[in-house]
Amino acid sequence: MKRHLISAADLTRDDAVLILDTAEEMARVADRPIKKLPTLRGRTVVNLFFEDSTRTRISFEAAAKRLSADVINFSAKGSSVSKGESLKDTALTLEAMGADAVVIRHHDSGAPHRLATSGWIGGSVVNAGDGTHEHPTQALLDAFTMRRRLVGADAGIGQDLAGRRITIVGDILHSRVARSNVHLLTTLGAEVTLVAPPTLVPFGVERWPCEVSYDLDSVVAKSDAVMMLRVQRERMNAAFFPTEREYARRYGLDGERMARMPEHAIVMHPGPMNRGMEITAEVADSPRCTAVEQVANGVSIRMAVLYLLLGGNEPAVTATSTPTEESK
Ligand code: NCD
Numbered sequence: 001m002k003r004h005l006i007s008a009a010d011l012t013r014d015d016a017v018l019i020l021d022t023a024e025e026m027a028r029v030a031d032r033p034i035k036k037l038p039t040l041r042g043r044t045v046v047n048l049f050f051e052d053s054t055r056t057r058i059s060f061e062a063a064a065k066r067l068s069a070d071v072i073n074f075s076a077k078g079s080s081v082s083k084g085e086s087l088k089d090t091a092l093t094l095e096a097m098g099a100d101a102v103v104i105r106h107h108d109s110g111a112p113h114r115l116a117t118s119g120w121i122g123g124s125v126v127n128a129g130d131g132t133h134e135h136p137t138q139a140l141l142d143a144f145t146m147r148r149r150l151v152g153a154d155a156g157i158g159q160d161l162a163g164r165r166i167t168i169v170g171d172i173l174h175s176r177v178a179r180s181n182v183h184l185l186t187t188l189g190a191e192v193t194l195v196a197p198p199t200l201v202p203f204g205v206e207r208w209p210c211e212v213s214y215d216l217d218s219v220v221a222k223s224d225a226v227m228m229l230r231v232q233r234e235r236m237n238a239a240f241f242p243t244e245r246e247y248a249r250r251y252g253l254d255g256e257r258m259a260r261m262p263e264h265a266i267v268m269h270p271g272p273m274n275r276g277m278e279i280t281a282e283v284a285d286s287p288r289c290t291a292v293e294q295v296a297n298g299v300s301i302r303m304a305v306l307y308l309l310l311g312g313n314e315p316a317v318t319a320t321s322t323p324t325e326e327s328k
Contacts, residue, residue, distance in 0.1 A: 063302035109133035162189030170229035
């Protein structure tokens, strides 16, 4: 693996399978009474969040702490960034504090790449979502959830998602989750179909390695997983569809549409959900919806990513780390 994780497109099939397999080991740690490993003791992970986040920030924090790293949480609100401090000066401050990894979420697409290639910091950079560009750890946790549900936790080890049919629905235009998923899922052998109103399909999508459809009903029955995306109003500067009702009717997932999915198929959502818009409460709360499971899986994936980036050459979980004195 490379030193940074900026884009899901940087991952080979073997890199991705290694991360998923390592996350499976990490998930077993979560089932123990003591959920901590000594692996990253003495290392410092900085969470640098310039944009709002609930799940991703908490998840990276939990992941770093479960690996015994020191964690510094930095949110732009209430920091000198609101006084106009630049990304460069912020980065130099973190470097002075000896950050081994910087997890960054930023409203500008490309900010993590800038940080990784600038030479301002020496540690690994992990993209936790940049503008409308990418969100690679979200795609990894989604792939992990699909592999567990569609292939099986134990049966999945070493496996990819070959031949699985994944449908991603909604605001593709503004979605970094969709971009990262298209890259990663196709690398893992899945067949991806995007469904959205024409106004929410990105320019140049014909060059993406996936199908595009404007008709949700024609694809739900052929999907192994249907991933619903949030309509991202905060990134919209125009009217992309006539009314919310019209959007929900054509592109929302309700109980009736869900009933047309194959029996084994799952419903996914990265959160936060707009209940009543892209997904009804009935679907969101049904056992077929993996939204909460995705959050739990996010911690395992982020543990795996931090462990592998920060030089995990030895097994992360060994027999001796089944609560040792050290890990207590
Ligand atoms: C997504 C994000 O922030 O890109 N959420 C997440 O990370 N769980 C999707 C969204 O905001 O809709």
